[in-house]
Amino acid sequence: MSSSPSFMTVKEIAAQLDAGSLSSAALVEHYLQRIAGQDSRFHAFTETYADEARQAAQSADLARSAGCRLGPLHGIPIALKDLIEIEGRITMGGSAANRERRSPVTATIVQRLRQQGVIILGKTHTVEFATGGWGTNTRLGTPLNPWDLDVPRTPGGSSSGSGVAVAAGLAPWAIGTDTGGSVRMPASWCNLTGLKVCTGRISTDGVLPLSTTLDTPGPMARTVGDTRLLYHALREPEPFDMHSASPARWSGRMTTRTDLAGLRLARLPQNERAVATPEVLAAYDASLDVLRAAGADIVDITLPYGFAEVAELNSLIMNTEGYSFYAQLLDDASQPLDEDVRPRLLKGREVRAADYLNALRRRQAMQQELYAIFEQVDALLTPTTATAPLPLTDVDQNATPAYYTRFANFFNLAALALPNGATQDGLPISLQIIGRPYSEEQMLDIGEAYQSRTQWHLRTPPEV
Template sequence: CDMEGRVTTGGAAIWKERISPTTATLVERLRAAGMIVVGKTHTVEFAYGGWGTNNSLGTPWNPWDRDTHRIPGGSSSGTGAGVGAGLIPCGIGTDTGGSVRLPAAFCGTAGLKTSVGRISTHGVLPLSHTLDTPGPLARAVEDCAWLLEAMQGPDPRDPKTRRLAPADATSDLRRGVRGLRLARMPDTERPGFDAEVLAAYDATLGVFEGLGAHIVDIAMPRAMADFAELVANIIGAESYTHLKDIIDNEEQQLDPDVRPRVAAGSRLSARDYVATLLDREAIMAAFDDAMDGIDALLTPTACFAAIPVAEVDQKTTPATVTRMGNYLGLTGLALRNGFTNAGMPTSLLVNTRDGDEALALRIGWAYEQATDWHRRTPEGY
């Protein structure tokens, strides 16, 4: 986010001396609410990458393993690592394909992907104008709710904020989940997940049943993994539009993992781009039908816990689950729901309808009150 007079690099070494010309609306609102900005954190170059790695400015260290350099998740990698380590109580990220929820998942925090238009993007460096949305990361769900209250609302400098009336994120927080119908992911999705992630997920469903929720099935219109490529087409085309002059200039020293992601957008024709957006409307409608009578869809946030940076395959993405929410326009709350045998956090993703942050937060708060996963801290922090 921009802060007037301060450097905002967007994770890019070529912008190390870029002085922000303005202050982001969300920063203005947080300051007005009494918050103190203690600093800026790392991100993936141009905020385009789910692993959280940055070859130009460095990759933050996941606080849950002090011996092995593991991924922090991205793109909001520094925020996830800082909040996860307890260095800061909360922070802000932007989510285009999972960039709030993945750092939250891998670093063991709560993270809220807000609905597009809920929080102004004025002063936020753009990646995809269709999908970009800012959101909070914090140690607990309730903190995310209060941060949302402070940041949300109409902003004349961002026309998208006109589409949603401000949400009451805190009044219903403690209502509980009794009687809610919560969908589990289809069994056909389970083979793509690590066993320890599934064990934590299944135990989580049991917690909700114990709290009085009904766990139900859902017939998904598409497999979750399908959304990864669909979102990549939108991000690629729109990020290339924003960054064309930089990407096409071979003299610019860019992260070798990020340049090809953005450059891929140059190969998408206008016809293909428009077709992708039209197909999105149809698939969103089909998903709305599938959600009839269902309050939320519960999934793991990622297929695995944080892996060593040395094992990352940059041609793949860890966002196979989270991108579904961006494509379908869902609200998504990631929160810690266990640990692997290696001591790395696992994460639950609560998906609710567009504009229903209050329900996602209510569900997440109920889970945190019934468990203590969110109270555990990394050794040495």
């Protein structure tokens, strides 16, 4: 993809490390220098761990030279969303009220990465308490979407810094979290690939919560291939989810990663197209043609519930649980909280316990009804976001861009976002592939088949 490490795929980086044509020390130094030189503009990172990263890179090179390679990711750097705990490090969760908060524990996913020799570059900005899809943060600053350096645009949230860091070539990949689309929306607006996993696939231990019912960490990378690598590095040995259908229920026909023959992929119902812009719909329809040419049957289905209704229920659960975690800060008017986020979570204060519990019960019943639909199809295809990145001046903070994404969280479905087009001005557009519970591998296979036939994921921002 690129001769510079800035925009290489992780697979290319790993191959060069194995061949000895690139050292981990040089690789890490490259990214640290880019961060030092450019992040004052992009504002992706809250903090970098330069000294520790350099030491880890030197150790990785020594281990490789001694034949002690820990695996394919040994010596490769990564960026982490500022929700992920590292003992003794500042973890703010996007809140200025937490500027001095030091983590008491190290997240399981960090431990897992370190065991494989992955090097932590630093933490990336997030919307406060991960509560927002636009990617803005009024107190700590909004990362700049690198696809337009003249007009500040939505980077996507809440994993805004992770998306911008990868898109701007400040890290080869990153980890975000997804409660209503917070991995997929930054992926959509930053021209990345992002995977929303099902609950239990990747540990949330040591990740600051928004909703224990809905939270899932997930990988963000340039390609499906890199996304799969990071997913494999993070996933738990066995999924555990007491609230959803057993993974054993879904057999899931696997593809050959380039041939989709025999798969039934459902198109977006006609009545759900109205919220998307003409350019997003044109890219979406072109994607259907690509997948059809790859052998998939594109079929129509009738969904028992609309995206708007599902998004509202997802929001009720998310805000109620989020308020329970941050009530002490939210109820204290003197705390320096984001003026856009506080009203969202304060809605959770008004929800009666009976209404919250009824929403959980209704969710379980609705899941069973939707799962019957997924007995008939392998995936549902939608746009990821209804628009390309918006100017920040056009953002309505009382609205959400998560129209198409919350569906997967509410029903605990696997979902993949990947680049599928560009506007007339070159801004990214994205396709979402939503699959059955615990069908992450199949979604990655479909995505890999798509990327083998297109080049949208190879684009890099201009002048970066």
